[in-house]
Amino acid sequence: MLMNSALPVALLISCVSIALQSASSRATAAVQDSSDSAPQSVPTADSPSNSQTPDQAPPEGIERSSFRWAQASDQSWIMVATISPTPGWHLYWENPGDNGNPPAFELTLPAGWQAGPTVYPRPEVSSMDGGVFYGYSRTADYLVPVRRAGALREDPWKSDSDSAQQGVWSVRAKVMVCKERCVVAKLSGGGNWPPVAEAGSGVQLNGGSFGGRSLPATAASARLFASLENGKVSIRGSTQGAGSVRFIPAGVAGMQLAMSEGALAIEGTVSGEQFKLEFMVTSMGEGPGQPAVAGLILFGNSASDPCVWLTIPHPLAGPGTSLGANGVGASDQAPPSK
Numbered sequence: 001m002l003m004n005s006a007l008p009v010a011l012l013i014s015c016v017s018i019a020l021q022s023a024s025s026r027a028t029a030a031v032q033d034s035s036d037s038a039p040q041s042v043p044t045a046d047s048p049s050n051s052q053t054p055d056q057a058p059p060e061g062i063e064r065s066s067f068r069w070a071q072a073s074d075q076s077w078i079m080v081a082t083i084s085p086t087p088g089w090h091l092y093w094e095n096p097g098d099n100g101n102p103p104a105f106e107l108t109l110p111a112g113w114q115a116g117p118t119v120y121p122r123p124e125v126s127s128m129d130g131g132v133f134y135g136y137s138r139t140a141d142y143l144v145p146v147r148r149a150g151a152l153r154e155d156p157w158k159s160d161s162d163s164a165q166q167g168v169w170s171v172r173a174k175v176m177v178c179k180e181r182c183v184v185a186k187l188s189g190g191g192n193w194p195p196v197a198e199a200g201s202g203v204q205l206n207g208g209s210f211g212g213r214s215l216p217a218t219a220a221s222a223r224l225f226a227s228l229e230n231g232k233v234s235i236r237g238s239t240q241g242a243g244s245v246r247f248i249p250a251g252v253a254g255m256q257l258a259m260s261e262g263a264l265a266i267e268g269t270v271s272g273e274q275f276k277l278e279f280m281v282t283s284m285g286e287g288p289g290q291p292a293v294a295g296l297i298l299f300g301n302s303a304s305d306p307c308v309w310l311t312i313p314h315p316l317a318g319p320g321t322s323l324g325a326n327g328v329g330a331s332d333q334a335p336p337s338k
Contacts, residue, residue, distance in 0.1 A: 059185035061089040061177030067189035070143075070199035073208075077146040079115070080199045081105060081173060082211070083187075084139040089179045091136040093123035095251035095295075098131030100182065102251070103175040105144055110167030110193045112149055119143040119205055121213035122298065122307045125248060125264050132264055134248060141211040143203075167193040209304060216296060216309035224297070228281070228312050233293055235268075235277040240306050242299035244268075245275040247310075250294040254286035257293075265298070287314030 058064055063084045070078045081103070085091050092100045107115040121141060123134045170190035176182055203210060207217025219226065224237035239245060245268035249257055258280035259266060268277040277297070284292040293312040299305050 059183070059187070061086050061179065061183045062175070062185050062187075063087075065175075065187050067171050067173075067187075068199040069195035069197055070203045070210075071197040071201040072145065072203050072205055077113075077195065078199075078203055078205070079105075079107065079144040079146060079171065080210070081142040081144070081171075081187075082139060082199075083142070083175060085137065085177050089137075089177045090128075090133070091140050091175065091177060093134040093136070094118070094120045095134055095249060097128075097134040099129065099133070100135065100178055101176045101184075103142060103173055105142070106172045107144065107146070108170045108190075109146065110169065113146055113193075114149040116145040116147060119145065119215060121210060121215055122296075122303055122305070123248075124303070125246070125298070127262075127264060139211065141213070143205065143210060143215070145205065169193045169195065207306065207308075213303045214305060214307050216307050219297075219308055219310050222306075222308045224308060224310070226310060226312060228292060231281050233277070233279055233281060233312065235297065235310065237275065239270055239273055239275045240299050241273075242305060243270065244300060245270060245277065246298045247277050247279070248296050248298065250296065252285040252290050252294050254283055254290060255281070255293060256283040258282050285314055288316035290314060 063086045065081070065083045068080045068082065070080050072078055083091060083103070092102045094102045096102060102120070103118075105115075105118060109115065119142070121136075121143075124137060126133050168190060169192075171188065173187040175185045175187060177185060205215055206221055208215050222237060222240070224235060226233065226235045235247070246265035247268065248265045249255065257266065266277060266279045268275045281293055285294070291311045292314045293310070295310055297308040297310055299307065
């Protein structure tokens with residue numbers, strides 16, 4: 001019934017990276033949990049943050065991995081999980097496609113700090129083993145922003161002397177890597193708090209880049225217009241200099257888009273410096289806790305080309321609903337890129 005009701009959603013919407021509810025596993029390959037081997041121990045406060053020590057062999061399917069810290073352009077902290085799959089193996093985006101699962105990170109932080117949803121860099125889009133693949137066949141950096149708990153909504157990143165207490169941090173991660181079969185690797189790391197920004201500073205989460213891959217921008221900062229009416233989504237805006245524009249769906253429970261069989265993405269049309277994307281929604285997110293539609297708009301074909309996160313709120317969500325998605329949702333108050 002909802003699909004037949006008119007729902008004008010003419011809005012400038014928002015993106016940058018965390019994560020909606022992960023897509024459930026649809027892996028048809030045999031999955032092996034690496035828990036049958038001894039899990040990597042969590043380092044003490046004096047240990048390095050790298051999750052692999054010289055006497056530890058990396059888990060099957062992972063060539064190397066580390067947990068480091070960076071600082072964002074607003075001085076907030078970002079945990080950077082850098083994972084390099086063994087050649088021939090691959091990692092996953094927040095919506096893995098037809099097979100696989102995205103990684104899961106569990107951070108333990110000192111009192112007064114909390115982790116936000118994971119920001120996923122722009123994924124590769126291809127066909128693999130007869131199905132759709134959204135993920136990474138080479139090194140990927142998963143970014144987890146960390147902010148002060150209970151910070152004022154209008155200035156959540158503001159730092160002061162009360163927020164610099166000493167302590168330790170630790171992380172446990174489950175990372176699925178696949179080749180002919182899939183393995184769930186268990187990784188861990190930790191160290192002193194506050195951390196050292198060994199992975200860099202001035203990282204721009206909203207539309208920036210990291211490790212050679214672009215990070216999603218908010219639709220508001222990209223000045224895109226989107227609407228959902230009678231089950232039809234229309235998106236238009238600037239091509240940002242790209243010759244092609246595509247849309248890939250996020251892992252939203254219940255959401256189904258009308259895509260032709262075997263299609264990897266929904267292709268947009270480009271006219272001069274403007275683009276237009278149109279597609280039908282056969283089933284919206286399960287709402288009101290889920291958005292109606294969410295996904296990533298890909299400009300161009302390179303890993304470093306821009307991408308924009310799009311979220312259209314569910315009609316049952318009501319005004320003022322904040323839907324975090326890949327770091328930022330449609331109603332999050334993220335500042336535009338400058």
